[in-house]
Amino acid sequence: MARIDQTPFLLDILDLSHDGRGVARREGGKTARESGKTVFVAGALPGERVLVKQTGRSRSFDEAVTLDVERASPDRVEPRCPHFGTCGGCALQHLEESKQILAKQRVLLENFERIGHVTPESVLPALTDRQWGYRRKGRFSVRRVEKKDKTLVGFRERDPRFVADLQICHTVIPEIGERVEALSQLVDGMDARREIPQIEFIAGDDTIALVFRHLAPLSETDRERLVAFAQTHGFAIFLQPGGLDTVHALWPQAPSLAFRLAPWDVELTFRPLDFIQVNQGLNEKMIARALELLDAQAGERVLDLFCGLGNFTLPLARGSAHVVGVEGDAGLVARARENAVHNGLTNAEFHAADLAQPLAGQPWARQGFDRLLLDPPRSGADAVLKQLPLKGLKRIVYVSCHPGSLARDAGYLVNELGWKLRAAGVMDMFPHTAHVESIALFEP
Incomplete structure (x- = not known):
């Protein structure tokens, strides 16, 4: 492969990509293929004119890094961290904080349109919390x-x-x-x-x-x-x-790790490599929104898939619905059961199951439910949605850490099964990164 030409050149930035890089079209390239080719530029914002150096090349796009900003966006700010631009932990510190969440909302809505061919009837107000010192x-x-x-x-x-x-x-x-x-x-x-x-x-709260x-x-x-x-x-x-x-x-010999969800008088204990939501303040706001959207009533049965330690399950159970939590990690299921006992909740039960595999032999999957909550990994929930008997459900609330898989699954629910995407919105779980956390409400 020929060496990449390191000669700096100017670009006008047209858009922001899903990973937080500026998007430009390369005009006047040295070859016909280069002219009009998409370039993803680290450290650049829409509306800017920047001097860049190419760092990567593929058939369909090039990659570059910003060397100098000749015309700055009004949304550009001075990054707080001295390591920004080198460290890969953040992608958006140069974008004003209130504009970061708007960019993430646009990513979500574009994914719905492009991948799922769906549009939410309403866009929920974005959830935000502290912008710095949040990652636990x-x-x-x-x-x-x-x-x-x-x-x-x-x-x-x-x-x-x-x-x-x-x-x-x-x-x-x-x-x-x-x-x-x-x-x-x-x-x-x-x-x-x-x-x-x-x-x-x-x-945790104390350790x-x-x-x-x-x-x-x-x-x-x-x-x-x-x-x-x-x-x-x-x-x-x-x-x-x-x-x-x-x-x-x-x-020490037996350290105790736990955090409280004060609005629901719930304490979750965990082990040091367990999954917990990284942003404590945003997590509580997310649970509150999920419970509000789900609107489970006393006496109803709720299914919570990909339930982990019981982050949603136990607050739901506190609201007097009967909740069944299902999780693929047997260790997390054991801890979730311990957490139910620890909090004196007898109306929450937990089962271990690989939700990407056939569920025909799972007795919980044949039980009737009124409402469904999903919080899947990046790969989404298509495998389980195509197996569950969804008829009879009053609402589905889908919490997502990847807008592409949410959009795909929304397309299945809406375009193939006839559900309505009533509302969707973003939640800033990871400020200053390009990570998009979102939530969506479906009704029959």
Whole structure:
């Protein structure tokens, strides 16, 4: 393959892509194929004229990075983070915060139109919460770089082959984000600094846990270093020498991880690698909206698919409906059952099932339900929607972390089964990233 020409050139930015890059058309290229070709430009906003350098090439589009902004958008702001543009953790810090959520709303509506061929009857007001210091769960990559004579701890760079050299992260909760450099120094001082590929973090209301993945046994000195770090900074430390089942506490001996959903008087306990919603404030607003849209009445039966720890199930149960939660991860199901007992809820039951597989043998799938709540992974819920007996359901509320799969599934419900897409809207679970979280209401 021929080398990419690195000569800077000017582009007028026409649009914003789903991943937060500017979209332009390359005019006056050196070849006929280059002229009119789409270019995705990191760090550029619609309406801007920017000087760019090409970084990638494919048959249908090119990629570039902004070198200089000759004509700035009125929506452009100074990124808060010194690592923005290098670190791949954020894509939109240069876009004014109120405009970020509007861009995400446009992505959702365009996906509905382009993929699902549907249009919601109404657009829900966007849900937002704190913009900074919100992320309570994540994974840092770790790499010892001999040329720099240091150990890097951070998210991947935009070029995912590299780990960003972070000193601070403003989107992560301050207890973690302000200690990235301290984590780097901790690992760099360990005997096993070349044997630690990642550190996961997760925060409950009272305890913040760090999980150190290590590829070789730790020396006693390294274990003492980790304990000292935990005691100094107030962390719980877990070690992961192998698979998920090898995670165990180093210090303290039995740390307790939990968070409260105060509006429903519910407390969810969890383990350090469990899935929890990353943005605590937005999570409570999302639950409130989901319950409002679902509008379950006393005595009704609600099915909650992809239920995890019971994030929606237990608040629903608190409202006196009978709720059946189904989840593919057996460990999460066990914790959900424990959480039901912990909160004194006897009207919530949980079942383990792979919701992408045939469900004919699942007794819960043959039971009658009044309302359905879905919170699937990025791949969506098409497999389960095509198997469930949907007749008789009064409402479906679909919480989505990927607008493309939501749009596809909405197209199936509306265009093939005759449901109505009554309302849909976006929720800013991950401010400053291009991640689009959304919610949709369907009625027969």
